[in-house]
Amino acid sequence: MSQRNMDVTRQLIEQEACPVSEVIDHVAGKWSVGVIVAAAHGPVRFTELERAVNGVSRRMLTLTLRKLERDGLLVRTVYPTVPPKVEYELTDVARELLDTLRQLTDWAERHRMTITQARATYDLENESAAG
Amino acid sequence: MSQRNMDVTRQLIEQEACPVSEVIDHVAGKWSVGVIVAAAHGPVRFTELERAVNGVSRRMLTLTLRKLERDGLLVRTVYPTVPPKVEYELTDVARELLDTLRQLTDWAERHRMTITQARATYDLENESAAG
DNA sequence: CCGAATCCACAAGGATACTG
DNA sequence: CAGTATCCTTGTGGATTCGG
Secondary structure: OHHHHHHHHHHHHHHHHOHHHHHHHHHOOOOHHHHHHHOOOOOEEHHHHHHHOOOOOHHHHHHHHHHHHHOOOEEEEEEOOOOOEEEEEEOHHHHHHHHHHHHHHHHHHHOHHHHHHHHHHHHHHHHHOOO | OHHHHHHHHHHHHHHHHOHHHHHHHHHOOOOHHHHHHHOOOOOEEHHHHHHHOOOOOHHHHHHHHHHHHHOOOEEEEEEOOOOOEEEEEEOHHHHHHHHHHHHHHHHHHHOHHHHHHHHHHHHHHHHHOOO
8 A cells, every 4th residue: 555655656656757758648549639630620520530540459549548538638418319429629739739749640641651661671680681 | 160260351351451550660669769779870789778768667668679679670699708798680571660760750859849748738728618 | 229238259468587 | 878678557448228
């Protein structure tokens, strides 16, 4: 139980030390980027996201949405209709990210081939002579 | 065998659809951002990075460096001296990312408190009444 | 339609000890 | 100094099933 307190303290320290990298990890997580850009143009429904984000499973989409909602980047609106309808919309905080995220994806697309080739070269050098 | 071709085609499509997210995942990975910005000002040595990146373990730093080197974002130079000296330097491709990454960290710092509070609120609502 | 719950496989990551 | 090797814990994510 003092162990418990130690853990909490440690967590607080680490959070103060790099909240930035933690936040970045969230927004730049595997599915977060896709979700955010997919929600950029306006409110989207769950299944729209499911299709838009490509390889995401329902489970991971749900988890990602919860995380983003928890961080205040996404607002979740439930319409108590039948069948149920849920819409997700970016908050202003999240919208500020869109430009940056687009820069990131632009960069990735620009250097896609370069990076792919760099990997191939690297792998060759390591396969042939491991030293 | 047309099935086989279908699979290959699908894989190619998916690779074309999201090499971006894969690349982003690498550069925005847990430690990659820290390593890249730490190496921004010039060549850095291993232990410099170890101190600069904060919570990173030697193991993870090594793995991160290898990944970035493989992607052609980092150049590793070994000086065969004693004691050994290894320097890491960003490539031009990686340098193009610096502005974007800084925008990301700036955004994170600007909204650090907002996000922290959003989480607290969210957690309270979920703890007190789980539904 | 939009999830929650459970199970399971695997990968990420930390701790520690050892090397050249 | 700059790693490598090993063990072990935690997290990530798919598959499936169930419910409102």
